[in-house]
Every structure is written in C-alpha cells, then in structure tokens.
Amino acid sequence: MQIAYYIDNQRTDMRIQYLIELEESMDKKNISSLIERRAQEFIDLAEKIWERPEVALEEVYASSLQMEYLAANGFRVRNVNGLSTAFTAEFGNGKPVIGLLGEYDALPGLSQKVTAQREPIAADDPGHGCGHNLIGVGCIAAAIAIKELIEKGILNGTIKYFGCPAEERFGGKRLMLNANAFDGVDCCFSWHPESVNKITKETFRxxxxxxxxxxxxxxxxxxxxxxxxxxxxxxxxxxxxxxxxxxxxxxxxxxxxxxxxxxxxxxxxxxxxxxxxxxxxxxxxxxxxxxxxxxxxxxxxxxxxxxxxxxxxxxxxYSELYNEVLGDIVYRNMVEVPRPEYTPEEIEFADTLAETIGKFPVDRTKSYYGIVETQGSMHRGVAKQDRISYKPASDVGNVSWQIPTAMFFVATNPIGMPMHTWQATATSGSSLGYKGMFYASKVMAASIFELMEHPEKVEAAKKAFNENFADRK
CATH class of the missing domain: 3.30.70.360 (Alpha-Beta Plaits)
Known part of the structure; x- marks a missing residue:
C-alpha cells in the first residue's frame, strides 16, 4: 500500500516515523481497531434509537440523532428533497464513491424489554423487531472507520452514508432513488440482522x-x-x-x-x-x-x-440483482473477520429465547444451512452463498437494480428465530445485537477498504452489474 503525503521542513522526524509505521500497519486485517476504539459511542447510538422506536416516515429522532453525530464527525450532511427523515452524509472527494445503506424505522406493536419472555415496555407501542437500530449504526461505524483512513491519506475516494427511512413500509430507498439521492454512487453495501451469517445471494423477493x-x-x-x-x-x-x-x-x-x-x-x-x-x-x-x-x-x-x-x-x-464481484468480496471478508464470541450470560439469554420459538424452526435452519459451527444457540460460522431457506423483501433490492450492491445477514438472533417478533426486539437492544452489529461494520469496512485500495475491482463490479442487468431485460 502507498500513502501519498508531502514532507516539508516543518515536519518532525517523529511525525515522519509515525506515518511510515501507519503505512506498514494499517491494512484490511486491522481496520477493526478503528471501530473497536469507538465501540461505546456506537452502542450508545444504537441504544438510544432502540429506546425511542419510530415507525415508517416518523423517524424524526433517529434521523436527527444520526445526522448530528455524522456532522460532528466531519461529514457533509444533506437532507433528501421531499423526505423529511431521509438524508445523506459524505466524506472525502473523488472516485470511487461507496455508499452504505442505513435504516432506522421500527415496527408497530413490537414493544419489548430486553428479556426472554414477553414483556412490552408499553402495550401496543412500536419496537425494533427487525433490528433497524443496529443496521444504521453498523453502517455508520464502517463509514467512520473509512473516513479516518481517507482523512489520513491511506485511502482515496468518497464514503457516503444514506439515512434511509421507511424500509418496512413505503420503500424509503425507492423514494430516495426517485429523488436522485444515489446519483454518482459507484457501489453500495448494507447488512441485516438475522439468525445466520450469510451473503444474500438473490435472497430478496x-x-x-x-x-x-x-x-x-x-x-x-x-x-x-x-x-x-x-x-x-x-x-x-x-x-x-x-x-x-x-x-x-x-x-x-x-x-x-x-x-x-x-x-x-x-x-x-x-x-x-x-x-x-x-x-x-x-x-x-x-x-x-x-x-x-x-x-x-x-x-x-x-x-x-x-x-x-x-x-x-x-x-x-424489487427482487435482488446479485453482484458476483461484490458478493465474493463480502463473503471472503465474512470468513476472514473474526465472528463474535459470547459470554455465558449471553448464551443463556439466547438459549432461553430459542425455547420460546420451539424446536422445529431451529432444526430446520440448522439442517438447511448445514450449520455445525455454533456457540449455544448462536451461529458462529458463515453459511454457503447459494443456500436460501426463505425469501423476505427489502428495498435494498431497488438499489441493486440501479447500482452494484451487496448485502449480507449477520446472526444477532438465536438460530431459527424469525425477525418481526418481540424476541427480535429483545435481541436488538441486547449485547447479542451489538456484537452482531460490530461484526457487520467490520465486514463492510474491510470490503470498502478493498475496493478503494483496488479501484479496478469497482470497475469489475460495474461490468458484472451491466452484464447481469442486460440478461434480466
């Protein structure tokens, strides 16, 4: 890796030595340290959004909180025309422009405490039963890590975070596409909480x-x-x-x-x-x-x-338009980045939650994906790319038809536990959720690092997109 920097007479030998050491040490494998050192900030963000759930197009608190945080960290923050709770935040200049798709809307009627039995915080109130409080902050953590590397001259390009409302209803990313918010973006990444670790290869209906x-x-x-x-x-x-x-x-x-x-x-x-x-x-x-x-x-x-x-x-x-180039990069980083390890208390919590859904969905998921690497009820391996047990929907699919895009699932729930449940609200506000969020952020940061370090891979992703899109016409 080469760092472009200018040494003038005012630079001290210590500063020069620091830059040389940084060049030798900062690579894709240890980018995780940039995220880990600010872990509590990211947990606080995710927790605040979890504590104040807002349904589609009403995410005033969540969007404002994220906008303020990113602006304070040097990002250029802009609203999206016609969508009061949508925004973009970018750092850097020039190509490639890599996007991260954040979300923060909650689901009605899924209020729940962080417990292994049904305990609404307030009956009939919304809750983060799909883990969107984790999705957005996980993407922000990756964006902050890449921003620091651009700032130090280690990487070149632009990192752009998209604050996307209303995924659960109305398809906020579709509305943002209509508002031309994604113009000029070369590639996009996102992730989603689930009960297994896997790339989403044509998963979305x-x-x-x-x-x-x-x-x-x-x-x-x-x-x-x-x-x-x-x-x-x-x-x-x-x-x-x-x-x-x-x-x-x-x-x-x-x-x-x-x-x-x-x-x-x-x-x-x-x-x-x-x-x-x-x-x-x-x-x-x-x-x-x-x-x-x-x-x-x-x-x-x-x-x-x-x-x-x-x-x-x-x-x-829209259904997902899978990009083989980006999918391979993400899958490789999912394997290379260490998966979370859990405390005995976390495993006890996960095991108790797993009992609430019964044995059948757990056994079915394990059998389908051939899961063998587990810690208690939590998945710790990476499932094969070509295995799909069910097909949800996401407006990430809409973005994938306009821009080369990769998305992946991360285990924040016990194996077999579905989203859109009170159990998922509980894990989304727990350390199980936060550990999955950090794993996701490290995978995305490593993948973006790889693209910015090797711009030819961006061009390869665009070529794969054009070929795939032509085949679907």
Whole structure:
C-alpha cells in the first residue's frame, strides 16, 4: 500500500516515523481497531434509537440523532428533497464513491424489554423487531472507520452514508432513488440482522403493496339498496377472485391482504371501501404480472357491483440483482473477520429465547444451512452463498437494480428465530445485537477498504452489474 503525503521542513522526524509505521500497519486485517476504539459511542447510538422506536416516515429522532453525530464527525450532511427523515452524509472527494445503506424505522406493536419472555415496555407501542437500530449504526461505524483512513491519506475516494427511512413500509430507498439521492454512487453495501451469517445471494423477493379503493353509493340496506353501487360487495368480490387465483399460482407467489376501510355498521352501505394487498413473487417481472392479473379482477369486481375502482401502488420492492464481484468480496471478508464470541450470560439469554420459538424452526435452519459451527444457540460460522431457506423483501433490492450492491445477514438472533417478533426486539437492544452489529461494520469496512485500495475491482463490479442487468431485460 502507498500513502501519498508531502514532507516539508516543518515536519518532525517523529511525525515522519509515525506515518511510515501507519503505512506498514494499517491494512484490511486491522481496520477493526478503528471501530473497536469507538465501540461505546456506537452502542450508545444504537441504544438510544432502540429506546425511542419510530415507525415508517416518523423517524424524526433517529434521523436527527444520526445526522448530528455524522456532522460532528466531519461529514457533509444533506437532507433528501421531499423526505423529511431521509438524508445523506459524505466524506472525502473523488472516485470511487461507496455508499452504505442505513435504516432506522421500527415496527408497530413490537414493544419489548430486553428479556426472554414477553414483556412490552408499553402495550401496543412500536419496537425494533427487525433490528433497524443496529443496521444504521453498523453502517455508520464502517463509514467512520473509512473516513479516518481517507482523512489520513491511506485511502482515496468518497464514503457516503444514506439515512434511509421507511424500509418496512413505503420503500424509503425507492423514494430516495426517485429523488436522485444515489446519483454518482459507484457501489453500495448494507447488512441485516438475522439468525445466520450469510451473503444474500438473490435472497430478496419482489413485493408490491397495492390498495384498491371502491366507490359506490351510500344507502340504507333495508330500503334502497338498489339505488347505488355496493362498495362492500365490490371488495368481497375482489377478494373471492383473488382466492380462486391462488389455485393457479405456484410456490413462487405469496398473497397477503387486509381490509383498510370497511363498513362501520351492518345496515348502511358505505360510499367507499378499501382493501390492501401485499403481493410477493420470486422476481420483479413475476410480481408486475401478478399486479396486472389482480387489477383485472378488481375491474371485474367493480363492474359486477356497480362501483368504480382506483388502484394505488403504495410500495414497490424489487427482487435482488446479485453482484458476483461484490458478493465474493463480502463473503471472503465474512470468513476472514473474526465472528463474535459470547459470554455465558449471553448464551443463556439466547438459549432461553430459542425455547420460546420451539424446536422445529431451529432444526430446520440448522439442517438447511448445514450449520455445525455454533456457540449455544448462536451461529458462529458463515453459511454457503447459494443456500436460501426463505425469501423476505427489502428495498435494498431497488438499489441493486440501479447500482452494484451487496448485502449480507449477520446472526444477532438465536438460530431459527424469525425477525418481526418481540424476541427480535429483545435481541436488538441486547449485547447479542451489538456484537452482531460490530461484526457487520467490520465486514463492510474491510470490503470498502478493498475496493478503494483496488479501484479496478469497482470497475469489475460495474461490468458484472451491466452484464447481469442486460440478461434480466
């Protein structure tokens, strides 16, 4: 590695010797020390966000806290037009520009203390049951480490942190892409808490959130129901049609729904009803075709009921466009960076939590991934890249269709324990979560170090992206 620095007559021999020693010692393997020495700062950030959970597009405290911290550390912080809780923070100049995708929104109804039994802090309040308090701060820790190396002249380029709201609903990164927030970025990285350590190789499904609003005529059912369109019937007809459609879909598809506006009383037909669907498919093209099919069913329901229908896409999550070059870099660093070691108290906590989900999901996960390296209920190995047990959705997928992107899972939960649960809220506020967060930050920092030290790998990632994108058109 070469460091470009200018020695003038004012530099002392001690300063020169320091720079020479720094050049010899600071490499990818010991970049972890830059994160470890500020560990308590990062824990404090993650803990504060965990203690004040905010749902999608309401993350005022979390976004402000992160913006203030990054600005205080020399980053150029900017808001994203049209999104009050989205921002970017960058340090450095020139190419390559490497992005880190942070998140901080919580989930409704998942308030929970850091205990191994169900104990909400406040009933019905939100909680970080998907660990987004860890995701953002883990990315910030990696950004701070890279910033210090750019500042010292060890690396060249720009590190850019993206404060991304509303991953759980609305797809905040999709909205940020629409606002051109990602323009000029060469590659992106992110991570997610899970129960296994693995790269996400085409793990993410596509998901479209679509609402259908039917408009009929308000009427008194006993006297004049023939006077207008029946918006309740329209909603029911749509749902019946969708249930029959399920029989013609394979396992690549999942359809979920909820009634978001129905009748308030049984003897008055409402003017408006609304039903919302979450439509999942293995890839984006499949999902778009499913949206079209259900749209036609909705039109038929409106025709039969004498109503009108207005569909609205409220969320659009693309399937992952995997980048082989970045994926290989991350996987190698996941293997090379030491995984967390746990105290007896942490293992006892994890084991007790594991008992709350039963034996089946634990055994299934172990069998599927061939997990052998464990410490109690926690995974300590790195699962193979090509093994996928289930397919969640993330708006990281949207970014992957615009920019070469890599994402990976880190074990912050006991093996087999799902996210979006009170148990995940508990681990996200615990030392299990923080240890996973630091492992993730070190993997990302090492991967970015590798790209900035070898810019030709950035070009290779772009080439792989262009080839992969062309194949998907």
């Amino acid at each position: 596509a998901i479209y959130d679509v609402s259908y609003r039917f408009r009929g005529t308000t009427s008194y059912i006993a006297a004049d129901r023939e006077m207008g369109g029946n918006a309740v019937s329209a909603m029911e007809l749509l749902n019946i049609g969708v249930q029959y459609l399920r029989a013609h879909l394979n396992d690549d598809y999942i359809i979920e729904y909820c009634v978001t506006k129905g009748a308030e009383t049984s003897n008055v037909l409402p003017e408006i009803t609304e039903i919302s669907y979450a439509l999942r498919a293995d890839n984006t093209d499949q999902c778009k075709k499913l949206v079209e099919r259900i749209g036609k069913i909705a039109e038929g329901a409106a025709l039969m009921s004498g109503t009108t229908v207005k569909p609205e896409i409220t969320g659009e999550y």
